[in-house]
Amino acid sequence: MPEAVRVMLVDDHPVYRDGLAALLGSLDGVEVVGTAANGLEAVDRAREVQPDVVVMDVQMPELDGIEATRRITSDSPHIGVVVLTMAEEDQTLFAAMRAGARGYLLKGANQAEIVRAITAVAQGEAIFGPAIARRVAEFFAGAPVSTPTSPFPQLTAREHEILTLVAAGRSNPQIAAELYLSAKTVRNNVSNIFAKLHVADRAEAIIRARDAGLGR
Numbered sequence: 237m238p239e240a241v242r243v244m245l246v247d248d249h250p251v252y253r254d255g256l257a258a259l260l261g262s263l264d265g266v267e268v269v270g271t272a273a274n275g276l277e278a279v280d281r282a283r284e285v286q287p288d289v290v291v292m293d294v295q296m297p298e299l300d301g302i303e304a305t306r307r308i309t310s311d312s313p314h315i316g317v318v319v320l321t322m323a324e325e326d327q328t329l330f331a332a333m334r335a336g337a338r339g340y341l342l343k344g345a346n347q348a349e350i351v352r353a354i355t356a357v358a359q360g361e362a363i364f365g366p367a368i369a370r371r372v373a374e375f376f377a378g379a380p381v382s383t384p385t386s387p388f389p390q391l392t393a394r395e396h397e398i399l400t401l402v403a404a405g406r407s408n409p410q411i412a413a414e415l416y417l418s419a420k421t422v423r424n425n426v427s428n429i430f431a432k433l434h435v436a437d438r439a440e441a442i443i444r445a446r447d448a449g450l451g452r
Contacts, residue, residue: 240267241358244287246278246304247271247320248296252343256291259347266354275299282308282315288358291350292337294321294328302328302335309336316357320350334416338362387448390432398425403442403451 243266247253253271261268270285272278276298282290290308294301305317318339319332329340338361339353345365356363388396401411412422426438435441445451 240265241289241354242267242269242285242287243354244268244270244272244278244282244285244290246273246275246290246296246301247293248273249293256350260351260354263351266351275301275304278304279307279311283311286312287315289316289318289354291318291320291354294319294323294332302331305332305337306335316360318350318353318357318363320345336416339364341365387450388433391429395425395429395432398422399429399441399445400450402426402429402438403445405442405451 243260245253245257245260245268247256250273253273257268257271260266269287270281272281274296278290278292278301279299290305292301292305296304301319301321305319308315309317313336316339317335317337318341319337320341320343321328322343323329324342332340339357341349341353342365345353349365353363353365388399391399397415398411401414406414408419408422408426411417412419415422426441430437430441433441433444435444442451
């Protein structure tokens with residue numbers, strides 16, 4: 237018989253948190269090994285109990301779920317995080333993904349959806365609720381950030397994003413940390429940006445980008 241998936245629940249609403257803990261704890265194949273009421277507590281508890289999966293709310297006191305996710309996955313990359321939230325905005329969804337979440341469900345998801353997400357993430361997969369999955373697909377199928385109406389249509393979406401941060405005065409290590417990229421990837425993108433903009437150095441790139449309204 238396979239081992240139960242060890243789950244930790246993080247939510248600042250005790251009724252919802254305790255109810256979900258009771259529900260999941262009653263199921264075969266799931267073991268609730270801890271709960272937390274805010275992001276700071278979640279980071280400490282996850283480090284202590286080392287669950288397979290953390291089910292994480294986003295809007296919480298002390299430390300929000302996005303930053304808590306980033307810290308947990310940085311400390312313990314083997315821990316999978318499923319975000320379970322009321323927040324439907326694309327900004328929150330993609331921030332959670334960049335922070336390392338491998339699942340994203342809206343509160344209101346049924347028991348089967350929650351269990352399926354926990355099980356999938358425990359096995360190393362990424363999973364999203366039906367409405368969220370559709371939005372992710374639409375985002376990647378849509379036009380890149382850098383369209384012909386943008387100031388630098390020759391740049392890819394990633395290069396445009398990095399140039400914006402360069403224009404804001406971020407160093408390569410800071411950009412790598414903010415976008416969860418390797419230092420080498422950032423260096424390569426910055427070199428490509430310089431070549432495409434026909435600039436000699438970072439200072440000239442910053443001037444061009446700020447003149448176009450980036451990084452302010």
